[in-house]
Amino acid sequence: MLLAIDLQSETPIYTQIAEAIIEGIAKGELVKGEGLPSVRSLAVDLGVNLHTVNKAYHLLKQEGYVQINRKQGVIIEPVSFPVADASFKQRQKERLKPIIAEAICRGMEREKMLELLEQVYKELKAD
Known part of the structure; x- marks a missing residue:
């Protein structure tokens, strides 16, 4: 998964990560049931603190885009995406x-x- 973050942006890095993942889902680059990189792996790849990636993943979980499972890691929500309520x-x-x-x-x-x-x-x- 390719993510581009802008360290000079006013948008927090965790928000940029979450928005990039949502964009990947919208484009069909990330599909239901697909696993995301581990927190540590993505943090190293992006050169950011692992707490930043963890915050992004938890934001995605809160919004219903992913599930976090200790054994499987972070996966794109396989059941259903949140509705536009x-x-x-x-x-x-x-x-x-x-x-x-x-x-x-x-x-x-x-x-x-x-x-x-x-x-x-x-x-x-x-x-």
Whole structure:
């Protein structure tokens, strides 16, 4: 599994790791039942503290993307992924607000924003 993290980013490293794994699932690069690298292994590969990777994995577990099993390690949730319920939609709305606000301030038209959203969706949507 290839993960790229930006050590200069304002986004915490554990969040970058979790988001990269979710992106891998969305793209179909990571599938249900597939194991993720051990905390120690991924930490060494990325050159980060193992507690950072552990925090990312626990965030993914909390959100329902993975299961953590002492014998099998961390595996992509084989039963079902979390649903896009009202709480999820509200969180996404709050995350989108600053992005859309910046686009408006820069003069981006609604149609161009929707085109960009559609483009990103198509890039990420697993076939």
